[in-house]
Amino acid sequence: MFNDKRSKKIILVAHCLLNQNSISDNTADFPSQFEEAVTLLMSYQVGIIQLPCPELACLGLDRKDKAGGKREILKENSRIRNLMQKEENITILKSMAREQVKQIEDYKKHAFGVVGLIGMNRSPSCGIDTTSKDGKEMKGKGIFMEILENEFKRKNIEIKMIGVETSSIEDSLERVSGIIGKERGK
Numbered sequence: 001m002f003n004d005k006r007s008k009k010i011i012l013v014a015h016c017l018l019n020q021n022s023i024s025d026n027t028a029d030f031p032s033q034f035e036e037a038v039t040l041l042m043s044y045q046v047g048i049i050q051l052p053c054p055e056l057a058c059l060g061l062d063r064k065d066k067a068g069g070k071r072e073i074l075k076e077n078s079r080i081r082n083l084m085q086k087e088e089n090i091t092i093l094k095s096m097a098r099e100q101v102k103q104i105e106d107y108k109k110h111a112f113g114v115v116g117l118i119g120m121n122r123s124p125s126c127g128i129d130t131t132s133k134d135g136k137e138m139k140g141k142g143i144f145m146e147i148l149e150n151e152f153k154r155k156n157i158e159i160k161m162i163g164v165e166t167s168s169i170e171d172s173l174e175r176v177s178g179i180i181g182k183e184r185g186k
């Protein structure tokens with residue numbers, strides 16, 4: 001089964017890596033995709049699974065404040081984090097996480113390679129190494145990534161997680177190569 005041309009390798013990515021239109025106002029670094037990262041993943045023939053955007057799902061495109069884009073980024077991110085922590089939003093995030101992990105279980109059941117997950121550092125929802133809290137960028141995961149990680153653990157699935165930043169292209173590409181297990185340019 002599945003002995004066709006597919007690579008049988010997949011990776012999960014934060015929604016905005018493939019769709020910058022979902023990002024909070026005044027923070028998009030690309031018109032559409034994080035082009036260099038997508039091109040690199042394509043060169044490694046890894047199927048890209050686009051996670052849902054948790055903030056879009058819970059707060060909408062304007063993140064419940066039309067003036068949010070005028071605020072200093074870390075302050076705005078921290079405001080968004082506070083909203084994302086509300087009980088009704090946590091319920092949505094848990095449901096989204098369960099759905100994603102269910103799909104990954106199925107891929108694993110059929111012996112597909114799950115390369116890992118790429119999040120967006122500094123994000124209050126999708127950060128991996130850093131997130132935004134109390135007006136600062138600090139170590140730790142975003143709220144959605146924390147919930148997703150717990151759901152993977154609950155199902156005894158080990159998954160590598162890395163964070164990238166659209167404003168730091170070279171460093172991000174090194175990390176993407178690393179999670180694939182390749183050296184840049186090889």
Ligand code: SF4
Pocket residue numbers: 014015016017022023024052053054055056120123125126127
């Ligand atoms: S980092 Fe996460 S919450 Fe923010 S725009 Fe990207 S996918 Fe949405």
